[in-house]
Amino acid sequence: METILLLAHTEPDGTLAKPALEALTAALALGGELTIGLAGAETAPAANQVAACGAKRYLAVTGEPFAQARYSTDTAAAEALCRAAGASIVLAPSTSRWARALAGVACRLGGRIDTHATNFAKQNGAPAVTRWFYRQRMEAVLSRAQRPWMVLLDPGCFAPWSGPAGEANVEAVPLDAPPTRTEVTGVQAPKADEQTIRPDAKLLFVAGAGWTKKQADGAVHAAEAEGLIRGFLRASKASLGGSKSLVDLSGEGEAVLRFMTHLNQVGQTGSTPRHPKGLSTCCHGEEPHVVGWRFIHQRRAINLDANCGWARGKADVLYVADAFEVMRRVNELLAR
Numbered sequence: 001m002e003t004i005l006l007l008a009h010t011e012p013d014g015t016l017a018k019p020a021l022e023a024l025t026a027a028l029a030l031g032g033e034l035t036i037g038l039a040g041a042e043t044a045p046a047a048n049q050v051a052a053c054g055a056k057r058y059l060a061v062t063g064e065p066f067a068q069a070r071y072s073t074d075t076a077a078a079e080a081l082c083r084a085a086g087a088s089i090v091l092a093p094s095t096s097r098w099a100r101a102l103a104g105v106a107c108r109l110g111g112r113i114d115t116h117a118t119n120f121a122k123q124n125g126a127p128a129v130t131r132w133f134y135r136q137r138m139e140a141v142l143s144r145a146q147r148p149w150m151v152l153l154d155p156g157c158f159a160p161w162s163g164p165a166g167e168a169n170v171e172a173v174p175l176d177a178p179p180t181r182t183e184v185t186g187v188q189a190p191k192a193d194e195q196t197i198r199p200d201a202k203l204l205f206v207a208g209a210g211w212t213k214k215q216a217d218g219a220v221h222a223a224e225a226e227g228l229i230r231g232f233l234r235a236s237k238a239s240l241g242g243s244k245s246l247v248d249l250s251g252e253g254e255a256v257l258r259f260m261t262h263l264n265q266v267g268q269t270g271s272t273p274r275h276p277k278g279l280s281t282c283c284h285g286e287e288p289h290v291v292g293w294r295f296i297h298q299r300r301a302i303n304l305d306a307n308c309g310w311a312r313g314k315a316d317v318l319y320v321a322d323a324f325e326v327m328r329r330v331n332e333l334l335a336r
């Protein structure tokens, strides 16, 4: 029987965030003997949060040096937890923090790591990882003989574990923090409202290059486009995606939407976000863009062109309409 270590870092309040709880669901479904390994400034709240999950052991590296995301301290904590658990399989949520640190830990342990797993479950009696290759075009299921085997599970693929809190018996794993050269003096981040990429949003709103093209009156209305899109995002809390043509425009000296960057680009050479619903506006729906919609369950598009790419089986609903008019009206309705 495999022994499994679920590796999680805690949040500033000492609890576990959703990606860690999703990985816990996956770890429990594997069916082996489960240990939970926690790292952070505070770990007791996290252990208590999942005290009823059925894990056999709770291990923790606790202390202020492990509060910050930092390669040296994160790898040291993860390595100590892995050695203390001695598990053959190490499962961790693919947070930016673990994604940066765990490949190095696998190397230190003489193990192997698979990243961006979308499933980790038994197939023919042995654990197997599912992941996508070639920019989400091919899905593969693979297993490995090497142990320890570390797997980083992408968020949004499992339901988060939920259960009553309790009191877990936590074993402290002693670890002197390695010397660090950097000191974190503060965090500068845009206000939550200014953040346009929201992985947890129910809706993906995609803006295409049409927003910056000449409209029926022969003029460009980029400023109005910006107002309509921002107004909709504020009211709906949707996540903002863009087509490549739109995000590339800024380099061409054309009318641009100032809040769009390459980080918003969806598609073959962009991202492949996961949201229950998607609304595409002023975007033609060409194949290199639409491959990025692979994980959007319900797809709708607004385009003036009844013959656009979305009409060819790529959208569930296509509104043949002027996106300026539609979004103006939608914003009015949302404002009520």
Ligand SMILES: Cc1cc2nc3c(=O)[nH]c(=O)nc-3n(C[C@H](O)[C@H](O)[C@H](O)COP(=O)(O)OP(=O)(O)OC[C@H]3O[C@@H](n4cnc5c(N)ncnc54)[C@H](O)[C@@H]3O)c2cc1C
Residues within 6 Å of the ligand: 207, 208, 209, 210, 211, 213, 215, 242, 243, 244, 245, 246, 265, 266, 267, 268, 269, 270, 271, 281, 282, 283, 284, 285, 286, 287, 288, 289, 292, 302, 303, 304, 305, 308, 321, 322, 323, 324
């Ligand atoms: C190797 C390669 C990789 C690529 N990778 C990506 C990628 O990752 N992501 C990506 O997006 N693209 C990618 N592309 C580019 C892709 O093929 C398209 O060129 C791009 O998606 C087109 O963007 P668009 O639909 O916004 O612009 P356009 O093709 O210019 O379409 C604009 C659309 O807006 C509509 N429109 C205009 N005004 C209105 C209005 N008032 N109301 C409603 N509709 C309106 C028009 O009818 C038109 O359909 C890639 C291409 C290649 C070759």
